[in-house]
Amino acid sequence: xxxxxxxxxxxxxxxxxxxxxxxxxxxxxxxxxxxxxxxxxxxxxxxxxxxxxxxxxxxxxxxxxxxxxxxxxxxxxxxxxxxxxxxxxxxxxxxxxxxxxxxxxxxxxxxxxxxxxxxxxxxxxxxxxxxxxxxxxxxxxxxxxxxxxxxxxxxxxxxxxxxxxxxxxxxxxxxxxxxxxxxxxxxxxxxxxxxxxxxxxxxxxxxxxxxxxxxxxxxxxxxxxxxxxxxxxxxxxxxxxxxxxxxxxxxxxxxxxxxxxxxxxxxxxxxxxxxxxxxxx
Amino acid sequence: xxxxxxxxxxxxxxxxxxxxxxxxxxxxxxxxxxxxxxxxxxxxxxxxxxxxxxxxxxxxxxxxxxxxxxxxxxxxxxxxxxxxxxxxxxxxxxxxxxxxxxxxxxxxxxxxxxxxxxxxxxxxxxxxxxxxxxxxxxxxxxxxxxxxxxxxxxxxxxxxxxxxxxxxxxxxxxxxxxxxxxxxxxxxxxxxxxxxxxxxxxxxxxxxxxxxxxx
Numbered sequence: 001x002x003x004x005x006x007x008x009x010x011x012x013x014x015x016x017x018x019x020x021x022x023x024x025x026x027x028x029x030x031x032x033x034x035x036x037x038x039x040x041x042x043x044x045x046x047x048x049x050x051x052x053x054x055x056x057x058x059x060x061x062x063x064x065x066x067x068x069x070x071x072x073x074x075x076x077x078x079x080x081x082x083x084x085x086x087x088x089x090x091x092x093x094x095x096x097x098x099x100x101x102x103x104x105x106x107x108x109x110x111x112x113x114x115x116x117x118x119x120x121x122x123x124x125x126x127x128x129x130x131x132x133x134x135x136x137x138x139x140x141x142x143x144x145x146x147x148x149x150x151x152x153x154x155x156x157x158x159x160x161x162x163x164x165x166x167x168x169x170x171x172x173x174x175x176x177x178x179x180x181x182x183x184x185x186x187x188x189x190x191x192x193x194x195x196x197x198x199x200x201x202x203x204x205x206x207x208x209x210x211x212x213x214x215x216x217x218x219x220x221x222x223x224x225x226x227x228x229x230x231x232x233x234x235x236x237x238x239x240x241x242x243x244x245x246x247x248x249x250x251x252x253x254x255x256x257x258x259x260x261x262x263x264x265x266x267x268x269x270x271x272x273x274x275x276x277x278x279x280x281x
Numbered sequence: 282x283x284x285x286x287x288x289x290x291x292x293x294x295x296x297x298x299x300x301x302x303x304x305x306x307x308x309x310x311x312x313x314x315x316x317x318x319x320x321x322x323x324x325x326x327x328x329x330x331x332x333x334x335x336x337x338x339x340x341x342x343x344x345x346x347x348x349x350x351x352x353x354x355x356x357x358x359x360x361x362x363x364x365x366x367x368x369x370x371x372x373x374x375x376x377x378x379x380x381x382x383x384x385x386x387x388x389x390x391x392x393x394x395x396x397x398x399x400x401x402x403x404x405x406x407x408x409x410x411x412x413x414x415x416x417x418x419x420x421x422x423x424x425x426x427x428x429x430x431x432x433x434x435x436x437x438x439x440x441x442x443x444x445x446x447x448x449x450x451x452x453x454x455x456x457x458x459x460x461x462x463x464x465x466x467x468x469x470x471x472x473x474x475x476x477x478x479x480x481x482x483x484x485x486x487x488x489x490x491x492x493x494x495x496x
Contacts, residue, residue, distance in 0.1 A: 037397035130374035137352040146348035
């Protein structure tokens, strides 16, 4: 929210910008950094003036809200669009309150403030939950767990080796062969499949359980029987994730010293290595 | 097995486990014991620790039990290994609270409650593995669904989602803060009802492809 073109006196934190504005005793003597959006600001104004949320004096609140936005504008700060949307909403409600109740308003359910009040009440509840969550002793801050984690043994004493490409391709062929038998009828489906999307699903599967079998993953992550393009895309997604060290691919070493049994995927130990796929935002 | 011996075994199990151990599992490993007995034994152990003012206790976390240091000793333990202090912004906590109660929830639904963009916050919560992607909602656009992880329960020291304050408790807290408001607004969804098994969110998830997370 800081303005790059600001002159030297305005450098520094946004909060410090607001501290001097205590003149005129207006409701705008507030610290910007303390607000997390228009609803938060509205709740602040309501509490400060000890107003009743359920019977909101909309005109008073709207005026104070707009005063606040004016101060922001004077300071040349970029206003998040959400603040402006709320200003428009308040103005609309205010105008509706001034009009005598008419048939149209009756149809809409009466009080034009109702929706805003419901949102404020709901937001207020989650803010309260957030406060109680924040007040809990947090792991790694106030409390610490017994760290048996330091010795991470492979499950069931299996000796494991990392898998070679040939074994991987073999597993892919297995799954592909089975699918071919299933869908002998050629069907054209215009469904776009992206490796990126499959990566998200693979990460998700590894979030749920630390170890999964490769062939299970290839056979379908979202329940529906996969088509060849889906299987191939999933396979590529697994290779991509292995490349960026998000997962490791394992196979057990049998008694004879040769790899045997199912190929497994395991989440990489370092959680910071888990990428956050861009498309999920 | 004598209670004294059962409790010795429990201590050894909990001390060596990297993550919380469910009472069912403890009951299976400890001879002539059950989940219920394990729970009772742990209660007795904790009473003993408190009586001897030890520096730790056994906490119920994410559907299991785990040894944890006492909060009042944080200053000392922190010096053992300097780790960057865990910081949760209020915006992050609010987003987490919404996800915890409404999961599985879309980004648009989160943004509707808070009235601001949730993108950067969600990203941070995903990176810290407090939140996970729990599939897609089968509506046009197939929006991504978010849910909390077992790690969320571990970090916040919750036995399960049902350990979160109930709606009634939240309303009481709000009433205490603002005595002039005595209305009872409509309810938000109570947290997931699975108090037992792994305390996991996906039990309330509507997508069928999300089996409970295992530890």
